[in-house]
Amino acid sequence: MFFLAVVALTVVQRGTISSGAPFQLERQARADTDPAAVDPRQKQGSSSGISSFWKANRPESSPKALVTTATTSEESLLTQDQRPTTWDVTTSNCTPNYNFSGKDWFKSLEGNFKQFLMYRHCRYFPMLMNHPEKCTGHTHLLMVVKSVATQHDRREVIRRTWGKERLVRGKQVKTLFLLGKPSNVAERANHQKLLEFEDYIYGDILQWDFLDTFFNLTLKETHFLKWFDTYCANVRYIFKGDDDVFVSVENILEYLEGTGREKSLFVGDVLFKAKPIRKKENKYYIPQAMYNKTYYPPYAGGGGFVMAGPLARKLHWVSDTLELYPIDDVFLGMCLEVLQVTPVKHNAFKTFGLVKNKSSKLNKEPCFFKGMIVVHKLLPSELVHMWNLVNSDLVCAQKVGIL
Ligand SMILES: *[C@@H]1O[C@H](CO)[C@@H](O)[C@H](O)[C@H]1NC(C)=O
Ligand SMILES: *[C@@H]1O[C@H](CO)[C@@H](O)[C@H](O)[C@H]1NC(C)=O
Ligand SMILES: *[C@@H]1O[C@H](CO)[C@@H](O)[C@H](O)[C@H]1NC(C)=O
Ligand SMILES: *[C@@H]1O[C@H](CO)[C@@H](O)[C@H](O)[C@H]1NC(C)=O
Numbered sequence: 001m002f003f004l005a006v007v008a009l010t011v012v013q014r015g016t017i018s019s020g021a022p023f024q025l026e027r028q029a030r031a032d033t034d035p036a037a038v039d040p041r042q043k044q045g046s047s048s049g050i051s052s053f054w055k056a057n058r059p060e061s062s063p064k065a066l067v068t069t070a071t072t073s074e075e076s077l078l079t080q081d082q083r084p085t086t087w088d089v090t091t092s093n094c095t096p097n098y099n100f101s102g103k104d105w106f107k108s109l110e111g112n113f114k115q116f117l118m119y120r121h122c123r124y125f126p127m128l129m130n131h132p133e134k135c136t137g138h139t140h141l142l143m144v145v146k147s148v149a150t151q152h153d154r155r156e157v158i159r160r161t162w163g164k165e166r167l168v169r170g171k172q173v174k175t176l177f178l179l180g181k182p183s184n185v186a187e188r189a190n191h192q193k194l195l196e197f198e199d200y201i202y203g204d205i206l207q208w209d210f211l212d213t214f215f216n217l218t219l220k221e222t223h224f225l226k227w228f229d230t231y232c233a234n235v236r237y238i239f240k241g242d243d244d245v246f247v248s249v250e251n252i253l254e255y256l257e258g259t260g261r262e263k264s265l266f267v268g269d270v271l272f273k274a275k276p277i278r279k280k281e282n283k284y285y286i287p288q289a290m291y292n293k294t295y296y297p298p299y300a301g302g303g304g305f306v307m308a309g310p311l312a313r314k315l316h317w318v319s320d321t322l323e324l325y326p327i328d329d330v331f332l333g334m335c336l337e338v339l340q341v342t343p344v345k346h347n348a349f350k351t352f353g354l355v356k357n358k359s360s361k362l363n364k365e366p367c368f369f370k371g372m373i374v375v376h377k378l379l380p381s382e383l384v385h386m387w388n389l390v391n392s393d394l395v396c397a398q399k400v401g402i403l
Pocket of ligand 1: 121
């Protein structure tokens with residue numbers, strides 16, 4: 001009886017969450033969303049029941065025709081499959097390309113864009129730390145986390161919370177951190193030493209020989225995809241995200257159990273018809289010279305998304321055919337567009353913020369987090385606290401009082 005009551009209440013709670021109605025999502029972080037072009041799926045009501053909760057915001061189909069197209073291209077690509085079995089990049093002779101430097105449009109760009117364009121042709125770098133063993137055996141879900149040398153406290157907390165390697169719902173889950181070279185020149189040698197020690201203890205750091213800068217996050221994406229294609233033939237799913245998010249591995253696996261092993265699965269906090277940001281003050285500002293279309297292709301916020309292993313391999317092949325774009329998650333959206341795979345939006349992924357009002361108590365409400373897959377931006381102490389609350393005997397007995 002008690003069990004039934006709890007289940008029922010969970011359903012209520014999840015139904016409440018997935019309806020999304022009272023919450024204004026903060027969607028300004030990465031893109032100016034055209035209000036007239038809000039994805040209609042966002043407005044759909046919730047359905048009741050746990051399994052339908054997880055399906056709540058899937059589009060009617062990940063259109064069958066599109067999936068078929070993708071499969072066809074997989075087959076044609078597979079025939080030329082001569083995948084290296086180890087990381088095959090051992091030198092980085094990355095010399096700047098001055099071809100644009102005389103051009104007016106180039107001269108008008110900000111320094112970081114100039115740097116990006118001068119090095120955009122340098123596609124792959126050697127590995128400084130590698131862990132192929134993470135993908136041997138029966139890893140079902142590989143959790144990969146973008147991090148930088150100085151954020152060791154975040155990694156520490158992730159290892160103790162959602163990144164802890166274990167069996168969840170009978171499935172093996174493993175965790176890796178993705179890093180480049182420390183960008184602070186003065187401290188680089190020290191940070192590198194500390195990182196090596198950390199990796200000696202935990203053995204969970206992949207590091208490549210490129211600078212860890214904002215615009216090099218796309219390199220992190222392409223390097224991970226190549227790495228995955230090289231070493232992880234048997235891994236079924238990947239979670240990829242930031243090192244300052246809350247994640248529920250339980251909920252990811254519960255969701256995946258309901259998706260029927262779809263090989264083109266890509267799910268997250270998807271933006272449809274996001275516009276490139278043209279305000280110079282914004283972190284995600286993109287000048288017209290870098291991207292001149294009105295909209296980005298659909299893409300999932302890089303704070304946390306889930307994709308199928310077979311799709312990651314295809315994304316690797318496709319990414320090699322495109323020019324790099326300075327925003328990593330938009331770049332991945334461009335790759336998906338080429339594959340004709342539409343990413344699925346799910347309301348349990350909140351990579352652009354839970355509620356608009358940052359001081360709202362909702363952002364601290366454990367019953368809210370319990371039904372989520374990813375929620376962005378927690379300090380390490382907040383993450384531990386929330387993790388403990390969500391994993392205690394939390395009973396979300398009534399509708400959250402502050403709603
Ligand atoms: C720069 O331009 C030259 C001549 O057009 C071309 O051969 C070269 O590949 C270009 N360099 C890069 C890095 O694209
Ligand atoms: C990316 O990393 C490479 C290799 O370290 C570096 O030369 C380049 O300047 C970096 N690019 C940006 C935009 O920071
Ligand atoms: C937009 O950019 C593309 C590629 O850089 C270029 O070929 C095209 O002429 C540009 N269109 C406009 C309207 O500026
Ligand atoms: C944000 O939430 C706090 C706490 O709930 C409230 O006091 C404040 O008035 C809210 N601010 C806005 C702009 O809604």
